[in-house]
Amino acid sequence: MHIDDVIQFSFHALQSYRTRTYLMLLAMAIGVASVILLTSLGEGARIYVTQQFSSLGTNLLIVLPGRSETTGGMPPIMGETPRDLTLQDVMAMQRSRHVKQVAPIVVGAAPVSYQQLEREVMIMGSTANFFSVRQVTTSRGQILPEMEISRASPECVLGYSLYKELFGSLSPLGKWVRVSEYRCRVIGVLEEEGMSMGMDMGEMLIMHAASAQALFNVNSVFRVLVEAHSQDEMDKAREDVISIIRERHDGEDDITVLSQDALLSTFNRILTALTYSLGGIAAISLLVAGIMIMNVMLVAAAQRTTEIGLLKALGAPRKQIILLFLTESACLSLIGAMLGLCFGLLGNWILQRYFPDFPFQAPDWALWSAVAVALSTGLIFGLLPARHAADLDPVLALSGR
Amino acid sequence: MIKLEHIARTFKVGDELVHGLDDVSLDINDGEYISIMGPSGSGKSTLLNAIGLLDKIDAGRYFLDGTDVTELSELEQAGVRREKIGFVFQTFHLIPRLTAAENVALPLTLAGVEHEERKQRVNEALQSLNLTDRAHHRPDQLSGGQRQRVAIARAVVTKPVVILADEPTGNLDHASGIDVINILETLNKQGITLLLVTHDIELGERAHRIIHMMDGKVLS
Numbered sequence: 001m002h003i004d005d006v007i008q009f010s011f012h013a014l015q016s017y018r019t020r021t022y023l024m025l026l027a028m029a030i031g032v033a034s035v036i037l038l039t040s041l042g043e044g045a046r047i048y049v050t051q052q053f054s055s056l057g058t059n060l061l062i063v064l065p066g067r068s069e070t071t072g073g074m075p076p077i078m079g080e081t082p083r084d085l086t087l088q089d090v091m092a093m094q095r096s097r098h099v100k101q102v103a104p105i106v107v108g109a110a111p112v113s114y115q116q117l118e119r120e121v122m123i124m125g126s127t128a129n130f131f132s133v134r135q136v137t138t139s140r141g142q143i144l145p146e147m148e149i150s151r152a153s154p155e156c157v158l159g160y161s162l163y164k165e166l167f168g169s170l171s172p173l174g175k176w177v178r179v180s181e182y183r184c185r186v187i188g189v190l191e192e193e194g195m196s197m198g199m200d201m202g203e204m205l206i207m208h209a210a211s212a213q214a215l216f217n218v219n220s221v222f223r224v225l226v227e228a229h230s231q232d233e234m235d236k237a238r239e240d241v242i243s244i245i246r247e248r249h250d251g252e253d254d255i256t257v258l259s260q261d262a263l264l265s266t267f268n269r270i271l272t273a274l275t276y277s278l279g280g281i282a283a284i285s286l287l288v289a290g291i292m293i294m295n296v297m298l299v300a301a302a303q304r305t306t307e308i309g310l311l312k313a314l315g316a317p318r319k320q321i322i323l324l325f326l327t328e329s330a331c332l333s334l335i336g337a338m339l340g341l342c343f344g345l346l347g348n349w350i351l352q353r354y355f356p357d358f359p360f361q362a363p364d365w366a367l368w369s370a371v372a373v374a375l376s377t378g379l380i381f382g383l384l385p386a387r388h389a390a391d392l393d394p395v396l397a398l399s400g401r
Numbered sequence: 402m403i404k405l406e407h408i409a410r411t412f413k414v415g416d417e418l419v420h421g422l423d424d425v426s427l428d429i430n431d432g433e434y435i436s437i438m439g440p441s442g443s444g445k446s447t448l449l450n451a452i453g454l455l456d457k458i459d460a461g462r463y464f465l466d467g468t469d470v471t472e473l474s475e476l477e478q479a480g481v482r483r484e485k486i487g488f489v490f491q492t493f494h495l496i497p498r499l500t501a502a503e504n505v506a507l508p509l510t511l512a513g514v515e516h517e518e519r520k521q522r523v524n525e526a527l528q529s530l531n532l533t534d535r536a537h538h539r540p541d542q543l544s545g546g547q548r549q550r551v552a553i554a555r556a557v558v559t560k561p562v563v564i565l566a567d568e569p570t571g572n573l574d575h576a577s578g579i580d581v582i583n584i585l586e587t588l589n590k591q592g593i594t595l596l597l598v599t600h601d602i603e604l605g606e607r608a609h610r611i612i613h614m615m616d617g618k619v620l621s
Binding site: 394 | 450453455456475476479480481482483484488490494496497498499507508510511512513516555559
């Protein structure tokens with residue numbers, strides 16, 4: 001039997017049971033479309049996070065106090081209190097010739113007020129280096145001036161939305177704002193910028209690290225951002241930072257140095273796993289569609305008993321009847337998969353239009369594997385009904401019993 | 402051409418064994434016109450199905466054109482059905498979604514005959530049965546007699562050596578029935594062996610040879 005005849009025969013059969021065929025196609029299409037949409041959601045999340053991290057600045061190391069052990073188990077209850085990182089430590093890090101610049105970060109929340117307006121915002125204590133490390137600039141005024149790191153000075157830079165809320169259309173430069181019980185002079189306003197790493201730079205006040213320490217009454221810094229001269233020097237810079245701090249902390253390694261790459265690859269791994277599992281969950285609906293195909297084809301075999309008997313009488317061997325029925329389920333799943341592909345990509349496109357910031361993008365593997373899974377479930381679940389049909393006794397089948 | 406030796410076929414009905422065919426031996430020559438007659442349940446159809454290789458036989462040997470077809474595999478038996486045997490059924494068994502021409506073409510389609518040749522042979526078959534103007538009608542647009550003629554066209558399109566007709570007039574009025582029998586007799590005159598199962602005595606007696614059956618046995 002020619003392959004075009006096989007396909008034509010199957011199409012005729014599918015056409016003559018229209019409602020059932022359409023419902024079946026719908027089930028398959030929903031399965032494939034959900035695989036595509038869910039994986040594109042996961043993949044979108046991955047791309048989104050990756051983009052966020054790369055906006056952090058390049059060649060960046062993040063130093064945090066305390067050592068995070070990767071041995072597992074409970075952390076010790078006593079001892080192991082990490083020494084704080086101090087501004088002196090930060091200055092010392094600068095000594096490494098692989099380190100381009102260092103920016104300490106002291107954070108806390110405090111009320112910021114100007115005249116009658118008050119906002120509770122995040123206060124970031126740092127140095128002039130912070131602006132170049134994080135690649136942020138001011139839209140008006142200037143950034144924090146270079147000065148000795150341990151010196152406090154009542155100067156601050158406002159985030160864009162904080163400035164809008166406090167000053168409206170007035171010029172803030174040179175005005176004094178109250179930060180908790182301190183006062184500082186506004187010397188600049190950051191550029192209007194979106195979210196970055198979950199931190200809204202707009203709702204932030206940046207002051208000198210030493211001033212922030214005085215404000216929050218601490219001697220330590222929360223994080224230190226270390227920028228290496230180049231990508232190649234990242235490892236050397238990391239080693240230097242660790243050894244400098246070991247020297248200063250009585251030979252103890254009590255800091256953790258994260259690199260942006262390490263963070264990125266961790267997130268990448270987590271989010272890729274998420275995408276896979278979303279795809280897997282959606283694949284269950286493909287399985288359900290496969291079982292529906294089996295059900296439908298079993299009913300078809302029962303309804304078309306006399307036809308199968310006739311085919312046998314006309315000289316169709318077992319193989320041929322299996323082929324005809326398998327072709328029907330393959331057509332169902334293939335067309336369903338193609339419809340699903342269209343639905344999925346259309347849904348993706350609609351989501352992209354409504355959420356332009358979020359990169360919805362179905363990974364290529366999801367597209368072809370959804371279709372492949374759809375086709376193979378169709379074939380696997382079509383096999384049983386096909387064999388069932390082929391095994392019918394022609395005499396009984398023709399007598400309609 | 403057809404030689405049956407001590408054929409037996411038993412069915413299990415409940416706890417009882419029923420002899421569908423009981424030690425049937427039969428010789429049928431090329432071009433014969435035979436009617437098989439007998440009351441319901443006498444084994445007429447079972448005999449026809451056994452000759453048509455639709456039914457398995459439990460004992461005995463069956464030679465068709467000199468080959469022992471009981472020895473053949475499922476695939477080979479399907480081949481024999483396809484090439485040598487044409488069936489005509491009481492209820493026509495046309496596929497409702499296919500047109501008359503497509504129904505006639507079906508055995509050729511299954512056999513993988515090329516499109517051109519298929520078309521030509523279908524046209525010939527339809528023409529010989531005066532169905533050319535009905536070629537693109539579906540079965541539900543045809544009368545009973547026309548449907549049976551389509552079924553006969555389907556049976557002869559493969560140029561079989563034997564036509565097995567099981568009550569071909571059973572679902573037709575008298576005039577259409579006579580018409581169908583005339584067609585089958587014409588085919589017989591062209592050399593095709595014709596086996597006709599019927600319980601219509603008038604039709605049965607038109608055959609050259611009548612086989613009477615009772616309780617799975619051939620009486621004469």
